[in-house]
Amino acid sequence: MSFEKIPDEFKITPYYSNSYLIDGELKEWKGATTEVFSVIKSPDSQGNTSPTFLGTVPDMGEASALEAxxxxxxAYNRGKGVWPTMSVVDRLKCMEVFVAKMALYREEVVKLLMWEICKNKSDSYKEFDRTIEYIKNTIEAYKNIDRKGAKFDHQEGVLAHIRRGPIGVVLCLGPYNYPLNETFCLLVPAIIMGNTAVFKPAKLGVLLIAPLLKAFQESFPPGVVNIVFGRGRSIAAPIMKTGIIDVLALIGHSSSAVSLQDLHPNKNRLRLVLxxxxxxxxxxxxxADLEHAVKECISGTLSFNxxxxxxxxxLYVHESIVTNFNALFAKAVDNLVFGMPWGDTFLTPLPESSNQ
Structure with a gap:
C-alpha cells in the first residue's frame, strides 16, 4: 500500500519526544535517543520503500533511573509523604483530573498504537476506551473499599477496624501488546492507593506515552509518577539493585521477572504483581455448537495476531468432531482479512521485523 492511500486522519508525522517526568518536573533530555520505526513501509521521493520513521524517545541510563x-x-517518605497521607477524596480528584486530560489525546494515542505495534483500528480505539473505562471503574471500586473500611467488623466478640493502605514504591513495567491498557491496569491501582511509582514503557508502544507526560505532571503531586525511557537492563536493573522498590509490577516473561527479583537485595520483602x-x-x-466454537476459537487464537x-x-477438540471442526476452522482462517491497521482488517503486520 502506498503512503498516498493512507486515510488523511491516519497519516503520521514524526513525533520527537525529548521529555521525561521525574519529581513532578518535565525535564528535557539532551542525551542519546532511540529512533522508533514502524514495520509498515512508506515510499521516499524516489519511490523506494522502507520502514516508516515514527519519531524518537530518550535513551536513558542508570543515572536517570536512580534519580527517578x-x-x-x-515522595513516599516511608508512608509520611504528601501522597500516601492525602485523603482518599483528594487522591481520587487527582485521578479524575488525569483521566479527563488523558481523554483529550484519544486520536493521537490511537494513531500511535496503529503505527507502532500495528494494532488494527478497531482494537486500538477499543484499547484506549477500555483504559478510560477501567480508570473510572477503579475510582468507583476504591470508593467502595474506602466506605467498607470505615465500618467496624465484629467477629466472635472482637471489634476490628480494618483499612487498606499503600505499600511503598512500585516499579511498573508494562507489555508491548497492550502498552496502554495493561500497563495502566498496573499503574493506576498502585498510585490510587497512595503508592508512588517509577514507570518505564515497553520497547514497543513507547511513543504513545509521550503525549500523556504533561497530563501526569499536571494531575499528581511531585514524585508520585516518574516516567523514564530506555532499555530494561539500563533502567530496571539499577533500580532493583537499590533495594528501594517495595513492589515489582510486571507484565512480561517469567525469565524477566526472575532476573529482576534476583537483583533486589531483600527479596523476602519484595511484593510481586505479575x-x-x-x-x-x-x-x-x-x-458443542461448532459454528459458535469456531468463531470463539478464531477470536481466542488470532485476535491481535x-x-x-x-x-x-x-485447542483440544474431541476426536468425534475434529474433522468437521478443522474444516470449519480452516475456512474461517482463510476468510480473515489481512491488511493495514487503519483498514477493516483482522490480521495486521507483526510489530517487529524479526517476526515477519
Missing part, C-alpha cells in the same frame, strides 16, 4: 527511584522514594506467559487451552466437547498472554495457545 529516589524521587519516588522521597502477569506472565501462559498456555491457555480451548476445549471443544462433542456436543495471537500476540496476547490470554490468547488460546492450544
Amino acid at each position: 527511584v529516589h524521587a519516588a522514594n522521597k 502477569g506472565l506467559e501462559a498456555k491457555n487451552p480451548g476445549i471443544i466437547l462433542p456436543d 495471537g500476540q496476547r498472554c490470554t490468547a488460546l495457545k492450544v
Whole structure:
C-alpha cells in the first residue's frame, strides 16, 4: 500500500519526544535517543520503500533511573509523604483530573498504537476506551473499599477496624501488546492507593506515552509518577539493585521477572504483581455448537495476531468432531482479512521485523 492511500486522519508525522517526568518536573533530555520505526513501509521521493520513521524517545541510563527511584522514594517518605497521607477524596480528584486530560489525546494515542505495534483500528480505539473505562471503574471500586473500611467488623466478640493502605514504591513495567491498557491496569491501582511509582514503557508502544507526560505532571503531586525511557537492563536493573522498590509490577516473561527479583537485595520483602506467559487451552466437547466454537476459537487464537498472554495457545477438540471442526476452522482462517491497521482488517503486520 502506498503512503498516498493512507486515510488523511491516519497519516503520521514524526513525533520527537525529548521529555521525561521525574519529581513532578518535565525535564528535557539532551542525551542519546532511540529512533522508533514502524514495520509498515512508506515510499521516499524516489519511490523506494522502507520502514516508516515514527519519531524518537530518550535513551536513558542508570543515572536517570536512580534519580527517578529516589524521587519516588522521597515522595513516599516511608508512608509520611504528601501522597500516601492525602485523603482518599483528594487522591481520587487527582485521578479524575488525569483521566479527563488523558481523554483529550484519544486520536493521537490511537494513531500511535496503529503505527507502532500495528494494532488494527478497531482494537486500538477499543484499547484506549477500555483504559478510560477501567480508570473510572477503579475510582468507583476504591470508593467502595474506602466506605467498607470505615465500618467496624465484629467477629466472635472482637471489634476490628480494618483499612487498606499503600505499600511503598512500585516499579511498573508494562507489555508491548497492550502498552496502554495493561500497563495502566498496573499503574493506576498502585498510585490510587497512595503508592508512588517509577514507570518505564515497553520497547514497543513507547511513543504513545509521550503525549500523556504533561497530563501526569499536571494531575499528581511531585514524585508520585516518574516516567523514564530506555532499555530494561539500563533502567530496571539499577533500580532493583537499590533495594528501594517495595513492589515489582510486571507484565512480561517469567525469565524477566526472575532476573529482576534476583537483583533486589531483600527479596523476602519484595511484593510481586505479575502477569506472565501462559498456555491457555480451548476445549471443544462433542456436543458443542461448532459454528459458535469456531468463531470463539478464531477470536481466542488470532485476535491481535495471537500476540496476547490470554490468547488460546492450544485447542483440544474431541476426536468425534475434529474433522468437521478443522474444516470449519480452516475456512474461517482463510476468510480473515489481512491488511493495514487503519483498514477493516483482522490480521495486521507483526510489530517487529524479526517476526515477519
